[in-house]
């Protein structure tokens with residue numbers, strides 16, 4: 468890509484005691500791209516996400532975001548940078564005792580100081596943006612399907628108009644139809660809002676349907692980060708098993724039906 472990356476990770480190292488998760492890891496996220504991050508269980512996908520969004524202090528390395536080195540910033544400047552991120556965590560984490568519009572309004576009240584009425588009005592816009600019907604605004608998470616909860620969590624991640632969206636396994640636990648609809652929503656939001664998306668996933672269909680590039684984590688580093696056709700052809704045992712196993716082949720054929728013979 469001949470653009471400057473929005474996020475540049477260099478030499479990232481993360482260790483927990485004797486356990487090394489990342490060793491000298493490099494990765495870039497470019498403007499308006501959807502980057503899928505995959506790898507076996509425990510390869511450090513979530514730890515990488517948490518390092519970038521500032522929830523985890525890396526053992527070593529540099530993370531530049533919007534041209535600024537996160538580690539060199541004051542706490543105040545860091546939170547200014549981190550406000551430009553929207554994060555959807557693996558377990559959705561909505562407050563069960565709040566309605567959807569109250570959940571989404573919360574960051575608007577806390578971070579921007581909107582009045583409750585204004586925040587809830589804006590929250591309803593965000594819920595609509597995430598594809599939820601108007602009546603869902605006054606519902607509680609327990610009243611909703613898994614797919615709707617994911618959409619509500621996405622609406623909350625979008626509350627502060629982020630430039631970069633971090634999604635940790637957004638389609639986990641969704642049925643295939645809801646998962647495919649969520650993939651389309653991510654694409655639509657990227658196109659409409661010009662977002663860049665860092666998407667940790669195990670979902671092969673999401674990789675084919677939504678991602679511009681795929682980064683594979685293995686043995687503490689990024690083994691390859693490229694278009695999916697290049698990644699598929701990378702000579703590595705895990706990549707071979709993942710992309711050329713039965714599920715991988717099915718996802719590939721769904722994306723390229725003309726190849727079916």
Ligand SMILES: Nc1ncnc2c1ncn2[C@@H]1O[C@H](COP(=O)(O)OP(=O)(O)OP(=O)(O)O)[C@@H](O)[C@H]1O
Nearest residue numbers: 483486488506507508509510511512513514515669
């Ligand atoms: N705070 C922590 N303290 C100690 N070890 C940790 C901590 N956070 C993560 N780890 C370890 O780091 C490794 C990578 O964890 P991580 O959650 O990033 O994996 P992952 O690739 O996202 O896995 P999965 O696909 O199963 O979600 C794991 O071995 C995990 O136990």
